[in-house]
Amino acid sequence: MAQIYGYVRVSSIDQNEERQIVELSKRNVLSRNIYIDKQSGKSFERPQYKKLIKKLKHGDLLYILSIDRLGRNYLEIQEQWRMLTKEKGVDICVIDMPLLDTRNGKDLMGTFIADLVLQILSFVAQNERENIRKRQAQGIAVAKAKGIKFGRPEIALPENFGELVHDWEKKKIPLPEVLELCKMSKATFYRKLREYRLLEQK
Incomplete structure (x- = not known):
């Protein structure tokens, strides 16, 4: 019998995964079928995602909140989508983008539209991350030029x-x-x- 699963990823242990879990619960995903990964920005080890992949079977349905939960860049998102839908035969529903629901339009046109939307969205997701990194780097450079120091403040030596x-x-x-x-x-x-x-x- 086909199962319904959900995958949640937050890029830092400080981020709250609650919104993603709430959205999955609204779609009748059982808590035991929700896999959650928390990680730092630098690391992309996803132990729970790997467990989920082993669990997924042909005909199962996977919910994710947004397309960037699948990968950290354009190519990785594409590769994970292909592996899940083509190799494992899993249906995917992206909650934030209803057009990306493989249960709809199983015909050639539906598949073409889903693939096209996926390519555009995964490109946009990567582009936005790169822009955020550039803005952060620019902001830090401007702050340093103004004499703003980062890190812990220097401890002043006592006069004696x-x-x-x-x-x-x-x-x-x-x-x-x-x-x-x-x-x-x-x-x-x-x-x-x-x-x-x-x-x-x-």
Whole structure:
């Protein structure tokens, strides 16, 4: 008997997958048949998707919210769609794009339209991601040019840093006390100490 499945992917552990799950539930996808992958932006390992692929059989129906859930670029989306629909004989319904529902138009014209829409949408999805990356890079470059610093703010040295270092080296005060007075971790203290000594040499 044919089964109904759903696949959810979010590109960061901070993103909420709830919207995708709600949309799948509206279409009577059982929670046990919903496969969810969370990952960082750099990684595209999809263990749950791989499990889902093994589970899918000819005639099953797979729901996804949007076409970019299938892959990270134009070619990958195309390849996954071909593998699912042609090799495994699975029907796919893309919730955000009703034209991409392989249950409709099984004739030559219907297949042609679905394939055409798929190509356009997967191209648009990749193009949009690339534009977002460009805008982010441009924004960072502009911010840096304005002197905006990224990352953790630099910890300022206390005015008596030299004295504290001297007393610590002479074993007059223990390191934990120096760290407390400087409000630094041990790693930061040693890094600042190296920088301080380099400045002294100049």
